[in-house]
Amino acid sequence: MLAQLTSGERQLSIVVLILMAMVGLAMAAAGRGDPIGVHGFIVVVASVAMIFVMLSGLYAPEPSAERLDHYYDDPSKVGVILTMIWAMVGMFFGVWVASLLAWPDLTFDAAWASFGRLRPVHTSGVIFGFGGNALIATSFHVLQRTSRARLPDQFSPWFVLLGYNLFCVLAATGYFMGVTQSKEYAEPEWYADIWLVIVWVVYFAIYIRTLARRKEPHIYVANWYYMAFILVVAILHIVNNLAVPVSFGHAKSYSAFSGVQDAMTQWWYGHNAVAFFLTSGFLGMMYYYLPKRAGRPIYSYRLSIISFWGITFMYMWAGSHHLHYTALPEWVQTLGMTFSLVLLVPSWASAGNALATLNGAWHKVRDDATLRFMMAAAVFYGLTTFEGSFMAIRPVNALSHYTDWTVGHVHAGALGWVALITFGSIYCLVPALWKRERMYSAKLIEVHFWLAISGTVIYVFAMWNSGILQGLMWRTYNENGTLTYSFIESMVAMHPYYIARAFGGLLFLLGAITGSYNILMTIRGHSQAALQPSDDAPQRNLAPVAQPAE
């Protein structure tokens, strides 16, 4: 893969890596005795290792200009592999923490292995590790095809992909050491946050530079979603993570906001991490791979527009439904509830658009588990967004909030929507990237599909039961007018559901392992370059289509 880089790009890589190693060294020196020192050490080791890799190929011959006649897919290939590794890591920790709730002593007697430190390893592992890598890998692939243009250079995609994974590693290793801001889904500390901003700016630049070189006059709908994902996640990330570090030698920082303002900012972030990380980006995936696989055009352009702008506008108002009946002023709660309800319209417009696209291709859904993954994802997307709007209604939220119902809702979305659309897309992407006729085994895709579906259904049903039971037990009064159940009684009642949930999660993990094996065997199979469709190449020799001034 190094041979594809020009000598200028190889030199640039080495310069950047040396800079990173120096920053790492400074962190290690300033943070002796503090976790930030360990992180500095990790940065140094990672940078130096990459420097050696680069040096080994520094004097390789210049790549031929012929490469410009092809899309640049090497970063997507590595991205897919990283996606599956993080899927297995993140889901393994998910099964572990789920088991801890049923059997609390199923761990080591050590600080790093307690529930509170393992849980963010699970959440960040699946959201950022698995989801983020899937978004980066697919976005590079989709961006080039829909723009009919090659990525602008061969350094920045690697910087984004590997830099992003460095962020994920800093996050996960930090949790083991107790480094956390304690803001849910924004746990990494200040230095990791700054690093992510740098990576993200380069990611955005790749998008804009490729779009500027596009040979299609229109920007395809998948790219609207990927762009919304990149832009809004940047806004959310920067605002919610504003903090003052204790010193440059401390991992610890204190959030700029406190109390009620911090709560609102956090859930404005938290809910829109769901919206723009876990929804927008994956809708981008769906809008490309689903019609492609089904061989049908998107059902309605008009619905695409309505759903895109509806989601982009309205989600940002909905975060306050996480704070019903709290010390947050009621007018904000009411706004949040209202927009959450209206949000059902663009959400179902997207889900409906996807399902209607399958009209005329339902026989393919029956026979092709890859397409069925994407169909099921659209169904779960519809169900979860309906449930979300429902749970945002204040009196419903009075029951559901603080209970496992929320956890079940999140997983209906994360497993049923995010993971299923990702697996479906990856099963399209892997044969295309490695130029294979098809995946190694269609049967294993089928096995994966049913493991994933049954795991999700068991998980979600367990959490519906436990959540609603919990909510009801907390508010049950006896005839004397006093509370019937102690808290511990409600907790004991959760035990069977916690076992069922861990089992559902285990099935889902087994599915991910099956998928990873299938992908590995596909990669190891014989390349059949002749199978590459002749139109799968950038339009570099054509004169650019006339475009209106930008």
Add this chain to the structure above:
Amino acid sequence: MPEFHRKIERSAIGFVLAIVVVASIGGFVEIAPLFTIDDTVENAPDMRVYTPLEQAGRDIYMREGCYACHSQMIRTLRDEVERYGPYSLAVESKYDHPMLWGSKRTGPDLARIGGKYSDAWQVAHLINPRAVVPESIMPKFGWLRDNPLRIDDLGEHLTALRDVGVPYTDDMIANATQDALGQTAPDGDFAAGVTKRYGEATQVRAFDGNPATVTEMDALVAYLQILGHLTGAAQAGVAVQPEAAQ
């Protein structure tokens, strides 16, 4: 609409700007006023800041991810008020950077846990929850009792907190380390400084039962025991809101 949209989707920069504008409106309308509307946070003249030891305990609470299972926000609902105490006011987390309202109650709410159990109970429970509550699924935190608390940098912590708006005085910052020592050793030389700076009601005792060293257990228990007691505003008799009594 499709005709208009066909135009804007031909311009990458235009599309980017449109996304940023459209997505920013909600946050501006909902968040900015919270900083400017005065009655968002109640006035509570008796509200005090955390002592260095309590703040260190709060940092341990975050480090161990306690917030993942315990909320600190009693909602304005009858059953919650009866189970946990008066509903939480915004002012009570005014000095919480960040807030720890939480989103999940795998364990009970802790907003008013302070003073409900003895120090000895808290220590025994943290060391092995199932020794005290057999059905508990809480992790064990025995090592907190063995880990000495890092106190040499508490002044820096307080300085950072002052930078984000917590009214620590120069005196508090200069004596942060001593105050942490003093709060765990009631018979020591530094105990008087703690009550002088943080008020007579400040709890000064060997929280983990051992006055000789300041451990992470001291800090965490000191924090747990102050929860709900930084101000008396909530107890001062604000009635349950009518809608909550339904």
